[in-house]
Amino acid sequence: MLSFLPSSLRGLIAALILVTNTLMLVPLLISVALLKLLVPIAPWRVLCTRAGILIAELWISINSGWMHLTQRMQWDVEMPTSLNNGSWYLVTSNHQSWADITILQHLLNRRIPMLKFFLKQQLIWVPVIGLAWWALDFPFMKRYTKEYLLKHPEKRGQDLETTRKACEKFKHTPVAVFNFLEGTRFTPAKHSKQQSPFKHLLRPKAGGIGFVLGAMGEQLDTLLNVTIFYADSPEARRPTYWDFLCGRVNHVVVRVDQQPIPQKFRGGDYLNDEAYREQFQLWVNGLWEEKDRQLTQLADNRSR
Numbered sequence: 378m379l380s381f382l383p384s385s386l387r388g389l390i391a392a393l394i395l396v397t398n399t400l401m402l403v404p405l406l407i408s409v410a411l412l413k414l415l416v417p418i419a420p421w422r423v424l425c426t427r428a429g430i431l432i433a434e435l436w437i438s439i440n441s442g443w444m445h446l447t448q449r450m451q452w453d454v455e456m457p458t459s460l461n462n463g464s465w466y467l468v469t470s471n472h473q474s475w476a477d478i479t480i481l482q483h484l485l486n487r488r489i490p491m492l493k494f495f496l497k498q499q500l501i502w503v504p505v506i507g508l509a510w511w512a513l514d515f516p517f518m519k520r521y522t523k524e525y526l527l528k529h530p531e532k533r534g535q536d537l538e539t540t541r542k543a544c545e546k547f548k549h550t551p552v553a554v555f556n557f558l559e560g561t562r563f564t565p566a567k568h569s570k571q572q573s574p575f576k577h578l579l580r581p582k583a584g585g586i587g588f589v590l591g592a593m594g595e596q597l598d599t600l601l602n603v604t605i606f607y608a609d610s611p612e613a614r615r616p617t618y619w620d621f622l623c624g625r626v627n628h629v630v631v632r633v634d635q636q637p638i639p640q641k642f643r644g645g646d647y648l649n650d651e652a653y654r655e656q657f658q659l660w661v662n663g664l665w666e667e668k669d670r671q672l673t674q675l676a677d678n679r680s681r
Contacts (some may be wrong), residue, residue, distance in 0.1 A: 387448070426549070437483065454484060465554075467638065468481075471603075474562065485553070496517050539591045556590050577676070602634040642657055
């Protein structure tokens with residue numbers, strides 16, 4: 378609707394709506410979270426959790442509104458028609474830009490439960506939004522380096538314990554547990570440093586979803602494997618979030634593949650069972666090989 382305006386002006390309008398949306402809804406969300414904290418009755422807490430999710434879904438819907446208002450986006454999306462808001466899902470995607478998260482929320486909002494992802498512990502201190510993540514029961518993980526664990530072996534396995542505690546909360550209300558398997562955004566420099574065997578992807582890190590399936594394997598039986606491709610962006614420069622706000626991302630291709638999670642990987646011990654861990658990593662690498670072929674095909678189609 379406002380696509381006739383200069384891109385920087387559209388970016389300012391979109392950013393203003395995003396900030397206003399956040400500042401208006403986060404206090405309401407935190408109030409609901411405090412009510413849940415103060416009344417330790419299970420049904421009440423479940424009710425508060427659902428109320429918080431409704432607020433978050435409204436926040437996403439308003440963000441979708443400024444996307445429609447300020448952008449002239451060409452969408453090429455394929456996803457299953459069988460998705461529903463009352464099931465539990467494990468969701469993953471390739472990661473190229475901060476815009477990935479907004480795109481995923483926009484496309485999946487109310488089609489599946491709200492995406493919840495594991496965050497670094499430091500992110501709880503991000504102004505305003507850190508409190509929102511806390512209020513929505515996003516799990517915060519404290520990462521330890523290999524060197525630190527050698528000096529403090531008693532800390533080994535604490536990430537798994539954090540995952541288990543988070544997943545206990547997830548068992549009462551349908552959830553889509555989300556994880557960027559690459560762990561960070563793709564850049565040519567990171568790709569080269571890793572010596573990644575994939576053309577368009579960084580190496581996947583299987584531990585995060587391995588822990589989740591160990592804790593929630595009886596509920597998480599479906600994987601949504603999402604592939605995002607920015608068809609009008611060169612390989613060497615993925616769009617920034619400012620590019621996205623300004624409407625400079627004109628053509629996005631999204632493929633959502635739904636598949637069952639093999640029974641043998643549900644409820645296993647990723648940390649201590651070496652045979653299980655090796656088989657699980659082979660499965661994840663297979664998913665990434667298929668995703669890399671898909672991205673190669675999409676890139677080839679663009680160049681024609």
